[in-house]
Structures are given as structure tokens and as C-alpha cells.
Amino acid sequence: MSTVFIAFQTNDDTRPIIESILADNPHAVLDEQPAMVKINAEGHLVINRESIEERIGRHFDLQELQINLITISGHLDEDDDQFSLTWKN
Amino acid sequence: MDMQTNKKKLGLKEKYAHMTRGLDWETSYQSMDKVFPQATFEGIKIHDWDKWEDPFRLTMDSYWKYQAEKERKLYAVLDAFAQNNGHLGITDARYINAIKLFLTGISPLEYVAHRGFAAAGRNFPGVGPRVACLMQSLDEVRHAQTQIHALSNYNKHYDGFHDFKHMLERVWYLSVPKSFFDDAFSSGPFEWMIAIGFSFEYVLTNLLFVPFMSGAAYNGDMATVTFGFSAQSDEARHMTLGLECIKFMLEQDPDNLPIVQKWIDKWAWRGIRVLTLVGMMMDYMLPKRVMSWKEAWEIYFEQNGGALFGDLARYGVKVPECITQCTIDKEHISHQAWATFYQYGGAAAFHTWMPTDDEMDWLSAKYPTSFDKYYRARFTYWRDEAAKGNRFYTNTLPMLCQVCQIPMLFTEPDDPGQICYRESDYEGEKYHTCSDGCKKIFDDEPQKYIQAWLPVHQIYQGNCFPEGTDPTVEGFNPLAKVLEWYHLEHGKDNLDFEGSRDQKNFDTWRGLATKNT
Numbered sequence: 001m002s003t004v005f006i007a008f009q010t011n012d013d014t015r016p017i018i019e020s021i022l023a024d025n026p027h028a029v030l031d032e033q034p035a036m037v038k039i040n041a042e043g044h045l046v047i048n049r050e051s052i053e054e055r056i057g058r059h060f061d062l063q064e065l066q067i068n069l070i071t072i073s074g075h076l077d078e079d080d081d082q083f084s085l086t087w088k089n
Numbered sequence: 090m091d092m093q094t095n096k097k098k099l100g101l102k103e104k105y106a107h108m109t110r111g112l113d114w115e116t117s118y119q120s121m122d123k124v125f126p127q128a129t130f131e132g133i134k135i136h137d138w139d140k141w142e143d144p145f146r147l148t149m150d151s152y153w154k155y156q157a158e159k160e161r162k163l164y165a166v167l168d169a170f171a172q173n174n175g176h177l178g179i180t181d182a183r184y185i186n187a188i189k190l191f192l193t194g195i196s197p198l199e200y201v202a203h204r205g206f207a208a209a210g211r212n213f214p215g216v217g218p219r220v221a222c223l224m225q226s227l228d229e230v231r232h233a234q235t236q237i238h239a240l241s242n243y244n245k246h247y248d249g250f251h252d253f254k255h256m257l258e259r260v261w262y263l264s265v266p267k268s269f270f271d272d273a274f275s276s277g278p279f280e281w282m283i284a285i286g287f288s289f290e291y292v293l294t295n296l297l298f299v300p301f302m303s304g305a306a307y308n309g310d311m312a313t314v315t316f317g318f319s320a321q322s323d324e325a326r327h328m329t330l331g332l333e334c335i336k337f338m339l340e341q342d343p344d345n346l347p348i349v350q351k352w353i354d355k356w357a358w359r360g361i362r363v364l365t366l367v368g369m370m371m372d373y374m375l376p377k378r379v380m381s382w383k384e385a386w387e388i389y390f391e392q393n394g395g396a397l398f399g400d401l402a403r404y405g406v407k408v409p410e411c412i413t414q415c416t417i418d419k420e421h422i423s424h425q426a427w428a429t430f431y432q433y434g435g436a437a438a439f440h441t442w443m444p445t446d447d448e449m450d451w452l453s454a455k456y457p458t459s460f461d462k463y464y465r466a467r468f469t470y471w472r473d474e475a476a477k478g479n480r481f482y483t484n485t486l487p488m489l490c491q492v493c494q495i496p497m498l499f500t501e502p503d504d505p506g507q508i509c510y511r512e513s514d515y516e517g518e519k520y521h522t523c524s525d526g527c528k529k530i531f532d533d534e535p536q537k538y539i540q541a542w543l544p545v546h547q548i549y550q551g552n553c554f555p556e557g558t559d560p561t562v563e564g565f566n567p568l569a570k571v572l573e574w575y576h577l578e579h580g581k582d583n584l585d586f587e588g589s590r591d592q593k594n595f596d597t598w599r600g601l602a603t604k605n606t
Contacts, residue, residue, distance in 0.1 A: 002396030007299065009318050034379060035306035035314055036299070063101075063147065066155050067162070070321045071295050073393050075400070076144040076329050080101045087400050 002087040004045050004074030007038040014068045020051035036070055045074070047083040105146035109220045110139065127212040131277040133349075134342035138215025141337050145326055152224050156231065159319050163235055166315040171242045177602050179309040180376040182247075182595035183586050186439040187374035188240060188305075188313055189249040193438060194266045194366060195297070196236040197257045199320075201270040203229035205281055212278040218337075221330045225286075228323040232316075239316040246598075247591050249438045252576040256438055259553065260575050261544035262366075262430075264494045268541060269363045273356070275537075279338065280352050286331035288356035291397065294324050295389040297367050304371060304379040332397075339404040346405050355533075357409035358526035361390075361418075362493040368423035369430065372452065373444065381455035382423045390415070411526045417502050420459040424452075428464065429498045431471065435482040436568065438577050440586035443472035463505050480585055484568065486545045490523035491538050492530050496545075499523050515539060 006021075008014040014037065021039055022028055028041040039045065052060045062083045074085035099107065116124050128135075169175070179185070203226050210222030237253075244250035257263050273284035302317030338345045368382035380388075398408045427441075434441035444452065449468065453460045471481055487496035488510075501507045502525075511528035513520045515535040522528040531538045547553050551560060554570040572579050581590055 002399055003392065004396075005393075009322075034303045035318070036303055063145075063151055063155060066145075066147075066322055066326070067158050068322065069325045070318055071299055072325045072328065073396065075332070078101065078145055087396050088403070 001043040002074075003040050003042055004072075004085040004087055005038055005040045006045060006047075006072045006085060007036050007070040008065075009068045009070060010035055010037050011068060016055035017047070017052055017065065017068075019055060021045070021047055024048055024051050038070075041085075043087060045085045049081050101146045104148055105143070108148040108150070109143070109217050111216075112220075113216050121214065125212060125214045127277050128214050131279045131348065133279045133338055133345050135215070135338075136341055138213075138217065140340070141215050141217035141333070143217065143221050143333065144329055147224065147326065149220070149224075152227075156227075159322060160231070160235075163239075163315055163319045167239055167242070167312055170239075170312040170315075174598075174602060175309075175311050176243060176246055177595070177599050178311070180307075182591050183374065183440070183442060184308045184310065184376050185243060185247050185591060185595075186249070186441075186586070187370045188243065188310065189247075189439040190366065190370060190374070191313070192236065192240045192250055193253040193256050193260070194263055196233055196240070197253060198266050198270050199229050199233035199236065201267075201274060202285060203227075203233060205270070205274045205285060208274070209278045209281050218330075218334065221333075225323075225327055225330060228320075228327070232320040232323070235316045235319060239312040242312060246594065248578070248589075249440075249582045249591075255576050259544075260438060260577070261433075261436065261489075261548075264542065264544050265366065266363055268494050269359055272359065272537075279348075282331070282334045283349060283352040284356040284359070286327065287335045288331075288353060289360050290324060290327040291331040292357060292390065292394050293360045293364060294328070295393065296364055296385055298324060299389065300380055300385040301367060301371060301375075304375045304377075307377045307379050308375055335401070335406075336404070339401075339406070350406060351533075353406065354409050354411070355530050358411040358524075358530065359493065361411065361415055362495060362523075362527070365422045365426045365495065369426040372423040372455075373427040378451065381452075383419045383455060386415075386419045414502055414524065414526060418499070420456055421463070421500060421505055424456070424460065424464040425498045425500065428467065429487075429496055432481065432483040433487075433496075434585060435484075435579075435583055436572065436577075438575070438582050440584065440589050440591065442586040443468050443475065459505065475585065475587070482584075486548060488521055489543045489545050490527050491520045491541055491543070492522055492527035494541065494543060495523060497521070497523055 008017065010032075018030070018037055018039065022030060024047070025041055025045055028039050028045060031038040031040060047062065047065065049060055049062050062078060062080070065083060072085055074087050077084050077086070115121065122129070206222045206226035206229060210219045210226060213219050213222065240250060257267055270285075273281050276284065298317055298321045302314050302321065305313040305317060335349065338349055371378065371380070371382045371385065395408075398406065430437055431441045431443065449460070449465055453465065474481060487498070489496055497508055497510060499509050501509045509524055511522045511525065513522065513528060513531055513535065518539070520531060520535070520539065522531050544553070548567070548571055553574050554560065554567075555574050558570050559565075560567065560570075569579065572583070577583060586592055
């Protein structure tokens with residue numbers, strides 16, 4: 001299985017996002033680097049709108065992720081509720 | 090009190106469908122082939138442009154909204170950086186030379202990428218890719234502008250930032266990144282997408298922006314890390330576009346595979362050669378290092394690229410053929426490049442130096458099989474000679490590779506003690522390349538690469554002096570005249586870091602910032 005990843009800037013906006021990702025993807029591994037956070041996961045990684053909303057207490061549009069996004073790896077699929085990254089091999 | 094309600098809006102998929110389809114029309118008084126003249130000549134066959142989908146499903150209205158927010162965040166930091174003398178917070182003034190190279194060698198390419206994606210958007214008959222190319226084109230001009238703005242603050246205080254645009258078209262080492270983008274821009278729209286959209290953005294851009302920008306943060310350069318990460322937030326979208334583009338081409342027609350594979354092989358190698366400069370920046374120009382070039386290469390090329398090519402194998406795509414050479418090269422190229430810039434430090438628009446003992450220990454720990462064996466003794470010798478007042482500068486010009494335009498500084502795959510040269514004959518002339526990879530590219534399209542504007546050839550032909558120069562006068566100093574033509578001020582912008590104006594000013598100003606007398 002190949003590793004997908006997503007990286008964000010380290011800041012107050014991304015803290016609840018990272019928490020949600022780690023809660024929703026038990027197989028994900030956190031890699032903290034200067035000024036950025038990278039999350040690696042075997043095969044598949046999912047970000048759920050609802051999980052983020054639970055943490056921030058307001059409506060969240062998944063496209064807001066783009067503001068603090070640094071990089072991704074894997075095939076992306078995004079709709080109103082979910083943002084997912086997958087390698088199919 | 091007003092209650093906040095969530096009005097039912099269009100879902101992402103519906104909105105994307107409405108705002109990226111049915112926006113065009115079939116032309117009537119000119120044929121579609123004439124309106125899109127570049128759509129077919131490369132041999133790529135497309136049957137249904139509507140099969141193209143951007144997985145981010147970003148539409149122009151959302152694009153403006155999120156980009157505006159990114160800009161606000163970025164400029165707040167740039168203002169704070171300038172207002173608080175942020176430039177004095179960096180680790181040491183050697184670091185500034187890394188961002189001089191960034192401004193002169195990389196930022197202008199963002200501008201070329203802006204033009205290239207605008208052209209690709211114009212030339213693709215499908216609406217989906219045109220919208221995506223439009224956004225990327227706007228992103229790229231934003232990157233050029235924000236980088237120039239961010240680094241203009243350094244131009245107030247330090248040498249070498251003053252004329253990047255003029256330098257890009259003249260200075261010897263800047264022809265490496267410039268010719269890379271010119272090569273891509275002068276191909277067709279599909280090759281451009283594989284060259285820049287896929288190979289550069291998806292496979293290689295992480296190596297440029299992620300560890301290097303994290304390194305900028307580590308070295309206290311708040312302005313650079315912020316523009317870097319702000320740019321990189323767009324890159325995730327660019328990478329997705331590049332990957333989508335390659336999948337789209339491969340799914341549209343089986344005949345596209347061999348063409349696409351040839352471009353992947355070519356552009357992976359071209360891009361990797363250009364990134365030699367980044368390897369050198371990471372290993373030698375960041376006083377405080379985040380990771381070595383080799384480590385970054387292993388994470389972002391070997392592991393991530395391995396996952397990517399493993400995935401694309403279902404289309405019949407193979408890993409770029411240069412991978413064997415790259416696995417050998419990762420141990421060497423940053424040291425070889427820095428050694429070259431050190432020797433040519435008289436003609437570079439930034440300062441060079443030899444690493445300290447601590448830094449050499451770091452390098453030997455990171456490169457246990459190559460640094461001590463091939464480079465340490467030479468670097469120590471140069472440093473000792475400089476301490477005795479014999480700082481070595483070479484005064485002859487190097488032979489350049491006809492394809493990547495890098496001086497012949499790389500070594501044979503099986504012998505790191507032997508410089509690698511390859512030779513091709515074309516129409517009675519000999520052409521030289523630095524590697525099997527570049528030779529193969531030359532031999533495939535010699536009629537393109539014989540036109541290369543090679544800085545060394547141009548200097549020898551007398552094309553790189555200020556207007557009105559008379560090279561026949563007694564005591565003529567060609568190097569001085571070339572530097573003048575580059576707008577590079579001898580003794581200020583070039584030579585060793587030790588004793589430079591940047592070094593003195595930084596020490597003085599930092600002293601003023603922390604003491605009262």
C-alpha cells in the first residue's frame with residue numbers, strides 16, 4: 001500500500017482540522033515539522049466536514065481547507081461533506 | 090437577534106457542473122481547427138473533453154474568495170516583517186544568499202508559468218481544463234508578485250536583489266531555469282501540461298517548496314516562509330490539475346500512452362537537473378538545516394513518486410527511466426553544484442563560502458558514503474587557502490550542456506571522480522551534453538536544442554558586453570565587462586561572503602538592534 005499525505009500550515013485554523021483528521025483516521029501518522037504539519041496515512045485519508053464543525057462550532061466549507069493547505073499526495077475527491085485522498089495500488 | 094440560517098445552496102458538484110460546462114460555443118465562420126490550431130499537432134487524441142473533471146471542483150467565485158483571504162493573511166505578515174526589522178531575525182546573513190538565488194532564479198519562472206498556463210487555457214478546446222488553466226495562470230502571477238513584494242524588503246538592506254529581471258535573461262546560471270521553462274513553453278499545450286503541470290508540479294514542486302520553506306521558517310525568515318506556504322496552498326490544486334491531466338490523456342485514447350511516456354521521461358530528467366540548485370540551497374545555503382537534499386529526495390521523489398507511478402502503472406505508465414541515475418546522483422549533486430558556484434563566485438550575483446567544521450560534520454553524517462570520500466578534503470583545502478589570503482576563483486569559462494545548460498560539473502554514474510561528457514553530431518557540428526539523460530533529449534529533437542542560447546558561447550562570441558564595448562583596447566578585461574552587462578556590481582554583489590558588505594551590515598545592524606551603544 002502506498003502512503004497518501006496532506007500538509008497544513010501550523011496555526012489556529014488548522015489545529016481543529018488536524019484533530020479531526022487524526023480522530024477520523026486512526027491509521028494516520030502525525031509528522032510535525034517547522035511551521036508545518038504533515039499527516040501520512042497508508043492508502044487512504046478522509047476529512048469530514050461534520051468532524052471539523054463539531055470542533056469549531058460553526059458551519060465549515062471544506063474548500064476553506066485550501067487557505068492553509070501546503071501539499072497533498074493521492075487521488076483527490078471532494079464534495080460538500082468529504083475530502084478524500086487515495087492511492088489505488 | 091438575527092438567527093443565522095443555512096440557506097440551501099447548490100451542492101459542490103452541481104455548482105461545478107453549472108460553472109464549468111456549456112460556457113463555450115461551436116464556431117461558425119471559422120472552423121474549430123483554425124480556432125484551436127495547437128490542439129492536434131502533438132498527436133494526442135481527445136474524444137470527449139467533458140470527461141475532464143477538477144476533483145477540487147473549484148469555481149471562479151470561490152476561487153476569488155479564497156485567494157483574497159490568502160492574500161490578506163500574507164500581506165499582514167509581510168507588513169509585520171517590514172515594520173519589525175524582521176530581516177535581522179534570520180540565523181545569519183549567509184542565509185540571504187539563498188533567497189537571492191530564489192528571487193533571480195525561481196520567481197521569474199512563476200511569471201513564465203503564468204504566461205504558459207494562460208496559453209494552454211487558450212489552446213485547449215475543452216472548457217474544464219480551460220477553467221483550471223485560467224486559475225493556475227492567475228495563481229502563478231500572484232506567486233511572482235508576492236515573491237517580489239516579500240523580497241523587496243531585503244532589497245532595501247542587502248546587495249544582489251536589485252535587478253532580477255535583467256539578470257534572468259543574461260546571467261550564466263540563470264539560463265538553467267530560464268531555458269527549462271522556455272523549452273516547455275515552446276512545445277505544444279499537451280507537452281506543457283506534462284512538463285509543468287505533471288512533472289514539475291506533481292513530481293518535483295514539493296522538493297522546492299516544502300522542505301525549503303520549512304527551512305526558511307527554521308532560519309527565521311518569516312516573509313519567505315509565508316509567501317512560500319501561500320504559494321504552496323495553490324500548488325496542491327496545481328498538482329491535482331497535473332495528475333488529472335495525465336489521467337485524462339491516458340483514458341482518452343491508448344495511442345496517447347507512448348507520447349505521454351516520452352514526455353514523462355524527458356521532463357522528469359529536465360526538472361531534476363534544474364532542482365540541483367535547490368539541493369545546493371538546502372545543503373549549503375541554509376545556516377540551520379531542516380533536512381538534507383538526499384532526505385527530501387527520498388521522501389518526496391522516491392516514496393511519493395513511487396506511490397504515484399505505482400498508481401499510474403494501471404495505464405501502462407512506467408517510472409521515468411532516469412531513476413537509476415538519480416539514485417546515484419542524490420549523494421553528489423548538491424556538493425558538486427556548490428563546489429562549482431564557489432569557484433565561479435566572482436561571476437555570481439550572490440556570495441559563496443565554504444562550510445564550517447560543524448557544517449561539514451553534518452554533511453558527512455547526512456552523506457556517509459560520499460561527502461568525506463569525495464568532497465571534504467577539497468572543501469577544507471579551499472577554506473584553508475582562503476584563510477591564508479588565497480581565495481580561489483576560476484577565471485576560465487566552463488563548457489555547458491546543450492540541453493540543461495548546466496556547466497559540465499556532474500560525474501560519471503560509475504565514477505564520482507570523473508566528469509561526465511556526452512557528444513552528439515548533428516549536421517556536421519558537435520554538441521555536448523552532461524549526461525545520458527540530456528543526450529537522449531538532444532538526439533530526439535536536435536533541431537530544437539541547437540538553438541540554445543548558451544551563456545558561455547555567447548560570451549566568447551562577444552555578445553555579452555555593454556553596448557559600445559571595444560574588446561581590442563589594451564588591458565581589456567572581459568569578465569569585468571560581462572559583469573557590467575549583467576548589472577552585477579563587482580565587489581558588492583559577488584565574491585566570498587567573508588568580508589562582504591552584507592556580512593558587515595548585518596552584524597552592525599543586529600548589534601544596533603540588541604544593544605544601546
